[in-house]
Amino acid sequence: MKRQTFRLGTVLRYYVLQKQRSEFALQEASRVLREAEAEIVALVSAIAGVAALVHGASAERLTTTGWIACYRKAEHLDQSLAAARLRRQRQADIVGQLEEQRKRWAVAEETLVSLRHALDENNKAEAAKAQQVLQDDAVLRRWLEHDERS
Numbered sequence: 113m114k115r116q117t118f119r120l121g122t123v124l125r126y127y128v129l130q131k132q133r134s135e136f137a138l139q140e141a142s143r144v145l146r147e148a149e150a151e152i153v154a155l156v157s158a159i160a161g162v163a164a165l166v167h168g169a170s171a172e173r174l175t176t177t178g179w180i181a182c183y184r185k186a187e188h189l190d191q192s193l194a195a196a197r198l199r200r201q202r203q204a205d206i207v208g209q210l211e212e213q214r215k216r217w218a219v220a221e222e223t224l225v226s227l228r229h230a231l232d233e234n235n236k237a238e239a240a241k242a243q244q245v246l247q248d249d250a251v252l253r254r255w256l257e258h259d260e261r262s
Contacts, residue, residue, distance in 0.1 A: 124224045131217035138210040145207050148200040155193040162186045 165171070166182050174182065 120224060120227070124221065124228070127217055127221040127224060131214060131221055134210060134214040134217050138207065138214050141203060141207045141210050145200065145203040148196055148203055151196045152193065152200060155189055155196060159186060159189045159193065162189065 162182055162185050166174075166179075166186075
């Protein structure tokens with residue numbers, strides 16, 4: 113059997129590069145997702161602060177203007193929270209897509225690495241067989257030469 117040479121090294125390097133790029137994009141998207149989650153936590157905390165103001169002991173001292181300001185602030189925070197949740201959901205979808213993409217590149221890379229390993233093992237086995245044939249041939253020649261001399 114003919115010795116095979118692994119000629120897909122450039123393909124493997126390309127797959128590794130694509131996997132690295134997808135990992136970088138995934139890290140960036142995850143960072144944006146964490147920022148969106150932190151923004152949501154801050155908005156929920158701000159809404160809780162306004163609710164505490166309205167329902168707390170200081171609610172008795174609020175004027176009509178104060179009540180309107182609290183209502184507007186709560187409404188603004190609620191709109192911001194809804195927008196932040198929507199951004200977080202979109203970013204979570206993007207992170208999921210990037211994870212799938214990274215997984216596909218990793219599987220493709222691992223497939224090529226396995227193929228390379230199988231080819232290397234096959235080449236080693238073929239080389240060992242060829243070496244054994246040469247040794248057997250040399251032994252037979254020595255026997256034949258020894259028989260001819262005898």
